[in-house]
Amino acid sequence: MKGFDFDFDFIKITATDVVDIFLVAMLIYYVYSLIKNTLAVNLLLGMFMILIFWFMVDKLNMNMLSTIIKKFMDVGIIALIIIFQPEIRRFLLLIGKNTFLQKNKAWWGYLFGTKNIEVNNLIRIRPIIEACKSMKKSRTGALIVFVKYYDDQLFANSCETIDSRISKRLLESIFQKNSPLHDGAVVISENKIKSASCILPLTDNDTLPPQFGLRHRAGIGISENTDAVAVIVSEETGEIAYAKQGRVRMNVSFGELEKLLNKDF
Known part of the structure; x- marks a missing residue:
């Protein structure tokens, strides 16, 4: 892969970096397409404002308020799953409908017994x-x-x-x-x-x-x-x-x- 490396004075970009950037861009696009025109956008903005507020109170050494917000952020992953459950479900459905296995249903149906279901549909x-x-x-x-x-x-x-x-x-x-x-x-x-x-x-x-x-x-x-x-x-x-x-x-x-x-x- 060294033949595809680009070496600048301040940064070195490899082919892996290009693929990484592309995948992140695709992920952001899919997430945006799922949440646009929904209340999830307002929820994300609210969480972003909390992060900014947390950063400010931490820099100002407001220990009590900073501790309270930190305790809230500690359960952030669980809160995200609960709050964005519909969007996560839609994202997984979107991935499932576009996978190679889903597009090649002939043998997929034989393996998992879904062929008869598809005929009935x-x-x-x-x-x-x-x-x-x-x-x-x-x-x-x-x-x-x-x-x-x-x-x-x-x-x-x-x-x-x-x-x-x-x-x-x-x-x-x-x-x-x-x-x-x-x-x-x-x-x-x-x-x-x-x-x-x-x-x-x-x-x-x-x-x-x-x-x-x-x-x-x-x-x-x-x-x-x-x-x-x-x-x-x-x-x-x-x-x-x-x-x-x-x-x-x-x-x-x-x-x-x-x-x-x-x-x-």
């Missing part, structure tokens, strides 16, 4: 598209969440179990205003309507347009915290929105919706 999209067309026409609000692997712990406590085949009429009946299950999300996984009337976490993004109601914020929120995608039908306009990884695409046509669902599932 091939969703019947046509009934969903037809149901969205009908609900758009009638201005029926709807939130449909698609997950590749159904998390019983995440959904069971806040949902009504359905576990039924995907059907246009069933989706329409769930979201009818007089239905006891219409207030919440439908979760689709393993080619089934797994549950309905699900209460989902809302997004912390404070830059969203004011016309976004709870339905849009819940769809974006679940896509931030998991690898789920959400289809939202606006009750006011009938407009279709598609949320993925905390980002939302508005005014999606039915052709685009079919392409997106086919791509993701």
